[in-house]
Amino acid sequence: MVEKAKWTRIIYIIGVVALLIGAIDPLEGSVVIIAGSALLALSAYVTSDRHSKIFTVSLIMIVIGVxxxxxxxxxxxxxxxxxxxxxxxxxxxPFPIGWLIIIAVLIRRAIENKKLKSISKKLD
Known part of the structure; x- marks a missing residue:
């Protein structure tokens, strides 16, 4: 189980980085954005994340738009x-809309994780 958590986390981080790097030049970076969103969708699916459907639909939208x-x-x-x-x-x-959806979900997740960490520190 620990091995699964390690490689899915690595795939998740690579996907986020690919989404951000691909946005520098959306035309040539569109292939990188597709790869990054596919990695995020794969990571979310393997870990049974609650956002896996959002990542998958966004991936399909990005592929259609590109x-x-x-x-x-x-x-x-x-x-x-x-x-x-x-x-x-x-x-x-669908390409920029799918990309924006993924970015919005990632920002929301980051804010939720930060709130959870601050709550757990207050409880300690």
Whole structure:
């Protein structure tokens, strides 16, 4: 059980770091963001975390948004002189929305953990 806890914690930390590093350049970093969200979803699933469904749905949203982003990029983009109108850009929205959901959950978890630690210190 201790071994399971160690490698899932390492995967969790690598996933969080990948999400943050990938956000530096969202187009080229999108593959890193997919990998990071997949690692978070895997870690949450293996540990039966209460946020595992949120991480999984966010991963699916990110993959869909990035897929459309790559597809539109291969067509030459949208808007301007392109054959595609700006409205096609709405299909990319699941990517940043999924990323923001994961970041919000991570921030909430950090705040909850900090509160729990401060409560346990007061009880000691």
């Amino acid at each position: 897929s459309f982003m790559f597809y539109f990029s291969s067509l030459g983009g949208f808007g301007g002189t392109s054959a595609l109108s700006w409205w096609w850009g709405l299909l990319i929205l």
